[in-house]
Amino acid sequence: MNLKVQKSKAESQKSKVEITGSKSETNRLLLLQALYSNISLENTSNSDDSEVMADALQKSKIKNQKSLIIDVHHAGTAMRFLTAFFAIQEDKEVILTGSSRMKERPIKILVEALQQLGAEITYEENEGFPPIKIKGKKLRQSKVSLPANVSSQYISALLLIAPKLENGLELILEGEITSIPYIKMTLALLNEIGVETSFVKNVIKINQKSEIVNHQSTIESDWSSASYWYSIVALSEIGTQITLSSYKKESLQGDSALVEIYKSFGVETVFNSNNSITISKNSNLKLETLNFELNNCPDIAQTIAVTSFGLGIGCHLTGLHTLKIKETDRLEALKTEISKLGANISVTTDSLTIQQSNNLNSNIAIATYQDHRMAMAFAPLALKTPLIIQDAEVVSKSYPAFWEDLQNIGFLIEKE
Structure with missing residues (x-):
């Protein structure tokens, strides 16, 4: 049209x-809500990206369905965040795919970081790009490093799943950091739900937290x-x-x-x-x-x-x-x-x-x-x-x- x-x-x-609410905040909080079911959200974004994210996370809850194909279309944030999310969903096998443009957008840095933590992720077509196959499992490693000048969505994807890792996460960013406000947004939202974090120089630490108390977030x-x-x-x-x-x-x-x-x-x-x-x-x-x-x-x-x-x-x-x-x-x-x-x-x-x-x-x-x-x-x-x-x-x-x-x-x- x-x-x-x-x-x-x-x-x-x-x-x-x-x-309506921030797409960036909404997608982060949707993922945290999927990890901690007693989070409630108000003023969520009505964007396509957030609807794609919410739909994918809803599908992940379907019992007795161990294999999923999820199409995020053009939603880059959803691709990055869901890659990390499904990496820790034990006994779930997911293929994440998207539009033709999405298949040209790199995902390798995030995949390699998750693999350092023990994730099982492979490429279905071209090395370094979606679609990817993720076999969810418990990630036992707790320390990872990646270049600091990459998209902050790679960094936020790791930070969002960090409280559910058995020993939390220590993330070392190498070089000059890009898009610091988006990283700080993620850390602030984790703090709001009761997760302890620290960000000193180029090292971010997230403490493990298995459960949180009931929490309501109103999204700006x-x-x-x-x-x-x-x-x-x-x-x-x-x-x-x-x-x-x-x-x-x-x-x-x-x-x-x-x-x-x-x-x-x-x-x-x-x-x-x-x-x-x-x-x-x-x-x-x-x-x-x-x-x-x-x-x-x-x-x-x-x-x-x-x-x-x-x-x-x-x-x-x-x-x-x-x-x-x-x-x-x-x-x-x-x-x-x-x-x-x-x-x-x-x-x-x-x-x-x-x-x-x-x-x-x-x-x-x-x-x-x-x-x-x-x-x-x-x-x-x-x-x-x-x-x-x-x-x-x-x-x-x-x-x-x-x-x-x-x-x-x-x-x-x-x-x-």
Whole structure:
């Protein structure tokens, strides 16, 4: 489904949007809930990824079914977390597979780490990539090391199962650590349910915990989803306000860096007493190149790049090496699509640079590469020029109500 997206003449300057729970927090807590049945969850994400995760974990509970085939489709988080989860499910044999793109996304570093702990995992097709076969068993080792600059999802996958290992886990990270906020999120969620952890220099230790007391978690709304609303406000007239629920000032999510980053785009954030935030455009910008290091929040790079281009200012974004193994190679995809609109953009293996320019081509069709963030990052540009977003339904991966929410605040959206 292709959608034409454009600005409404009757666009409201003040709007409210409800955003469901963080996909990152939800998927971690779903796995912990599967390990400890007396955890209850509120405000879970309604994303495809979280539904895939929940469905797979539900299948794991079926008694007398020792062999399973689970298809995670495009859900990278589910692939990584479930690989670790099923490695410790004794007497279960599982084949984890996914979409054609998923079969191109590496899993070898996580598999090898689990094998160090004693896991039995083999590749069904290509070495180092899904699909994989996992024969669940008790893992008796308690010490493992892996490169620190890998996707934090590999690290979190190990940390989440660690309390159920008979001697806990000591994880040694070698080199400079990537995406520390996501690791700290995982540790904080473990702490919330009563698991003792430590993170000193490059060593993480998780204590064994066989049972926990009854625990209820209310999941904070998703900051990655909030990024598109920050972009919309930045690209709007001074005075535009959007209220989003529900967010914490002391967030576990790395993408809450939006609050500081978007000050450079004239957007201010107010945390309200009811856990909502109000974001407002309150100033114009100096036309200077902005520099952001996004090692801790790479998922908002596409949004920031599009915002910069739409405002006619340059940007230099670094710390983006993990974007090449996402739903698509996000750096190359951004380069291709934003160039169509008239941008002068260059990318390396871990950075992106857009030159200051006022070029903006109209009625361009944006390819989304089966990547939800490509669709949503480009949509706010409709405030500047009509756009066609191809395969627009891909947003359901993380934010199913995205197009409906845009319409509700005054965007005109038509099927092509």
